[in-house]
Every structure is written in C-alpha cells, then in structure tokens.
Amino acid sequence: MIIEMKTGTAREDVDSVVQRAESLGFEVQLNVGTDKTVVAILGGNTGQLPTDVFAVLPGVESVTRIMKPYKLSSREFKARDSRVSIGGVEVGGKRVVVMAGPCAVENEEQITAAAQAVKEAGAGILRGGAFKPRTSPFSFQGLEKAGLELLARVGEKFAIPVVTEVVDPHDVDMVATYADILQIGSRNMQNFALLTAVGKSKRPVVLKRGFSCTVTEWLTAADYLLAEGNNRVILCERGIRTFEDSIRFSLDISSVPIIKNVSHLPVIVDPSHAAGHYSLVPAIAKAAVAAGADGLLIEVHPNPKEALVDGLQSLTVSGFAKLMEELGAIAGAVGRHV
Ligand code: PEP
Numbered sequence: 001m002i003i004e005m006k007t008g009t010a011r012e013d014v015d016s017v018v019q020r021a022e023s024l025g026f027e028v029q030l031n032v033g034t035d036k037t038v039v040a041i042l043g044g045n046t047g048q049l050p051t052d053v054f055a056v057l058p059g060v061e062s063v064t065r066i067m068k069p070y071k072l073s074s075r076e077f078k079a080r081d082s083r084v085s086i087g088g089v090e091v092g093g094k095r096v097v098v099m100a101g102p103c104a105v106e107n108e109e110q111i112t113a114a115a116q117a118v119k120e121a122g123a124g125i126l127r128g129g130a131f132k133p134r135t136s137p138f139s140f141q142g143l144e145k146a147g148l149e150l151l152a153r154v155g156e157k158f159a160i161p162v163v164t165e166v167v168d169p170h171d172v173d174m175v176a177t178y179a180d181i182l183q184i185g186s187r188n189m190q191n192f193a194l195l196t197a198v199g200k201s202k203r204p205v206v207l208k209r210g211f212s213c214t215v216t217e218w219l220t221a222a223d224y225l226l227a228e229g230n231n232r233v234i235l236c237e238r239g240i241r242t243f244e245d246s247i248r249f250s251l252d253i254s255s256v257p258i259i260k261n262v263s264h265l266p267v268i269v270d271p272s273h274a275a276g277h278y279s280l281v282p283a284i285a286k287a288a289v290a291a292g293a294d295g296l297l298i299e300v301h302p303n304p305k306e307a308l309v310d311g312l313q314s315l316t317v318s319g320f321a322k323l324m325e326e327l328g329a330i331a332g333a334v335g336r337h338v
C-alpha cells in the first residue's frame with residue numbers, strides 16, 4: 001500500500017501515519033521527496049487492510065493499493081528517476097555511463113592496460129571480476145582477494161571507480177572494502193541472502209537480471225536491496241534464455257522501456273554476455289542506448305586471444321574506442337551523451 005502525503009505536509013502528520021502502520025504490525029519505508037513524502041506500507045497482509053485506516057489521517061492525499069509484488073522499486077513509490085552517484089560518476093542522468101574492462105582480473109599488466117585504454121576511450125567505470133561464478137567448477141574461478149587488490153589499486157591509479165562481482169554473502173564486507181560498486185550476477189539474482197547482505201552494505205550495486213527471470217521477478221529482487229535501506233541500485237539487462245540458439249542469450253531490449261515505465265531505478269545493458277561474440281556487441285550496445293539505457297557494461301580485453309575468460313565476446317581496445325565514438329552519435333540523437 002502506498003500513501004501519498006499532501007505537498008508540504010508537516011512532519012508530525014507523516015509520523016502519525018508511520019505510527020499507525022507500525023501499531024498494526026506493518027513495516028514502513030519513507031520516500032521523502034523535495035516536495036512530497038510517500039509512505040510505503042510493507043509486510044503482513046495489506047490486502048486485508050482498509051485504505052480508510054490511513055485516508056482519515058491528517059495530511060494524507062491518497063492511499064493506493066499496489067497489486068504488483070514489488071513496491072519500493074515501483075514508480076508508485078517514487079515517481080522521479082533515481083540517480084546513483086559513484087565517486088563523481090552519475091548513473092541515471094544525461095550521461096550514458098559506460099562500464100568497461102575484462103571479464104576477469106588476470107594479472108597486473110592486463111588490468112592496467114585495460115584500465116588505461118577504457119578510461120582513455122571515455123568509460124566512466126572499470127569492470128573486472130575477481131570471483132567468477134562459472135557454469136563449470138573446472139573453469140577459472142578468478143584471482144579472488146588478489147584480484148580485488150589489483151583492481152582497487154589500478155582503479156585508484158587511473159582515478160576510475162571499479163565494479164566487481166560478489167558471489168557469497170559472507171564476502172560482501174570484504175569485497176566492499178575494494179569495490180566502488182558491487183555486482184550481483186545473473187545466476188545470483190534470486191540469492192536472497194546475498195541480496196540482503198549487499199543491501200545492508202549500502203554500497204552502490206549493479207543487479208543483473210537472472211537469465212530465466214521476468215522483469216517483475218527482477219524488480220522484486222531489487223526490493224530486497226531497497227528494503228535494507230540501500231537505494232543506490234542499478235539494474236542491468238544481460239540477456240535471457242529463449243528458444244533462439246543463434247546467440248548465447250537473447251538480449252531483451254524491451255525491458256529497458258518497460259523498466260522506465262514501471263520503476264524509478266536506472267537500468268544499464270550488458271551486450272557482451274548476451275552476445276557471446278565480439279562481432280555482435282557493437283550493434284546491441286547501440287540499440288540499448290537508442291532504447292534509453294542509462295549505461296552499458298562491456299567486456300574489453302587488451303588481448304582477447306589470450307583471455308582466460310570470455311575472450312570471444314571481449315572487444316579489443318581499438319574496437320572499444322571505435323564503439324565509443326559511434327555511441328556518441330546515438331546518445332546525441334536521444335538527447336544524451338557518453
Ligand atoms: C560478468 O559480468 O562477468 C558475468 C558473469 O555476467 P552474468 O552474471 O550476466 O553472466
């Protein structure tokens with residue numbers, strides 16, 4: 001249930017709505033906007049609760065039942081677009097923020113070369129995996145803590161914030177000491193213990209869409225982060241499993257405008273993991289920007305032929321620089337820049 005307070009309502013009136021809800025055993029989240037406050041009533045069975053319980057209270061403008069399973073990520077709760085700031089880089093504004101780098105941190109030379117190249121080409125964030133959730137237990141699993149140390153050091157050297165994946169709830173605090181943004185991978189989108197731990201960390205987070213999950217399930221997963229008071233959530237479309245087998249995953253470009261309609265959260269697109277092949281990445285990346293994505297997550301490797309992970313889908317440094325130029329034109333056409 002969502003309670004919209006009148007413009008300029010006194011704090012006591014908001015407090016009495018909160019107290020009433022809590023006295024009935026419900027949880028509450030506030031969205032204090034510049035002119036309006038919105039109260040979300042969560043938990044328990046709000047379906048049984050008459051809206052009049054709140055409608056009669058002073059300062060209440062409207063009481064709406066949200067029939068969707070997700071609440072805090074919905075536009076009903078927060079009408080204005082959320083923006084997420086990471087060390088001077090803002091996701092969700094006019095700039096289409098490109099996060100780029102290798103799938104995995106492999107060694108100092110590789111991550112240094114990648115950082116320098118992507119920064120020079122105009123990327124705002126450096127990516128690099130230290131914990132790799134691989135489909136097979138026999139594949140390279142990442143450098144783990146040593147990889148985090150390298151990533152953080154190189155990020156600092158080139159003054160570029162870094163994003164890296166966390167796969168275990170027990171590692172969240174440790175990873176957060178090195179990473180500016182925590183990534184939750186597709187295979188972990190519904191790992192609710194991990195979502196709660198990352199929510200508690202209050203670190204900016206990239207929440208990838210589970211490749212077999214609906215938009216509704218994705219936004220409901222985002223509610224786990226928001227419910228812990230972490231409102232710096234960036235969604236990332238990365239392709240879904242369909243009957244189509246000519247591409248690794250089908251990139252669901254329509255999820256971008258759908259998210260924009262129903263949610264206030266920024267959404268970025270990862271063309272690399274959908275494509276599975278470098279030749280497909282530029283077209284999908286450009287389509288994503290045209291569709292309104294707030295950013296991109298792209299795999300770039302200084303030497304894809306030697307990459308330990310995902311070499312086939314990684315762009316070369318020059319391929320990435322060329323794509324960045326082309327993206328500038330697309331972004332300009334939709335009133336944005338890269
Ligand atoms: C990744 O970004 O390296 C990754 C493993 O992606 P996904 O979780 O989308 O498969």
Ligand code: MN
Nearest residue numbers: 103299309310
């Ligand atoms: Mn990868």
